[in-house]
Amino acid sequence: MLKIGNIRLNKSLILAPLHGVNCNAFRLLCKSHGAGLVYTSMIHDETILGKEKPLDVIEEERPIAVQLVGKDNIAEAASLIEDKADIIDINLGCPDKEVLTKKAGSFLIKHPDQMEKAVSKVVSAVNRPVTAKIRIGWDNKSINAIEVSKILENNNITAIAVHARTAKQGYTGKADWNIIRQVKRAVNIPVIGNGDVFRPKDYQPIIDKTDADAVMIGRGSIGNPQIFENIIRIKQDKPIIRKDSSLAYQYFREFLSYYKKYSPRNIFSEIRQHAMWLVKGIKNGKEIKNSLSECRDINGLKEIFEKRATSSP
Ligand SMILES: Cc1cc2nc3c(=O)[nH]c(=O)nc-3n(C[C@H](O)[C@H](O)[C@H](O)COP(=O)(O)O)c2cc1C
Structure with missing residues (x-):
């Protein structure tokens, strides 16, 4: 230790x-x-x-x-x-x-x-x-x-x-x-x-x-x-976790719950930036990132994640 x-x-x-x-x-x-x-x-x-x-x-x-x-x-x-x-x-x-x-x-x-x-x-x-x-x-x-x-x-x-x-x-x-x-x-x-x-x-x-x-x-x-x-x-010899759109959304919701509870700021662009980072490396990540970048509120971000999370194979 x-x-x-x-x-x-x-x-x-x-x-x-x-x-x-x-x-x-x-x-x-x-x-x-x-x-x-x-x-x-x-x-x-x-x-x-x-x-x-x-x-x-x-x-x-x-x-x-x-x-x-x-x-x-x-x-x-x-x-x-x-x-x-x-x-x-x-x-x-x-x-x-x-x-x-x-x-x-x-x-x-x-x-x-x-x-x-x-x-x-x-x-x-x-x-x-x-x-x-x-x-x-x-x-x-x-x-x-x-x-x-x-x-x-x-x-x-x-x-x-x-x-x-x-x-x-x-x-x-x-x-x-x-x-x-x-x-x-x-x-x-x-x-x-x-x-x-x-x-x-x-x-x-x-x-x-x-x-x-x-x-x-x-x-x-x-x-x-x-x-x-x-x-x-x-x-631990366990298989690694692979991030897909569902997992990215899960991380985003977790991030958002901490942000709402603890952040001294409420800056939408900061939240959106984290959403955009979270889709990095997943299937169609660039396209999803572009859609997220056009959102103007948290519901818009969630909608994009939800659409993608349900349509992912
Ligand atoms: C966006 C960004 C912000 C950073 N801010 C700091 C900082 O505030 N203080 C610091 O000591 N290093 C800062 N760094 C350097 C990182 O802590 C780290 O030393 C560097 O990125 C190398 O590690 P990595 O290859 O794992 O990224 C920053 C790096 C990046 C990319």
């Missing part, structure tokens, strides 16, 4: 932080289908200090890692939200311009001295386990995941998630799982492998290649909450 600080996880499958995707309803959906730990998407320290948006974390989804991005105000932000978090995660990988301008995200792995200061302040400010999510370096000439990970471990970070690409790579090329293995060998805290697990059958190879303590899944989970369950089923 994986332990991050005092938090025990009974499943070492983790939903990645996914800005614009993992609202609390999606996190609950992934949790109910096998994710052992869910991350919020990154929240700017200034957002917390400015209280512009309430944190959408709810009791039912715990254990939860709340991810913060920032530098100068990140420790104060962490202390303000720690009651809602089981784990506080520091984003050290975001390559977006807006984040880099604030000298946060992957800027900090490029400047390990500044990273160390920011990280140690967060660790001192809270009574929760603090984790970090890194990229393997700034670019392919400055891969420093091992150096960065050792600094993090020395500053009492309790686990490190490694997205095995450089910041400059964005999402291009292939994740270099060898570096995850090198990090795993270099530190004595849990290492979470991340990058390019798109199908259930990608799970065992990343574990074999890296020895990671857990696997974090991002894009492979979007519209596919069953990826977690299927990884567990493969381990």
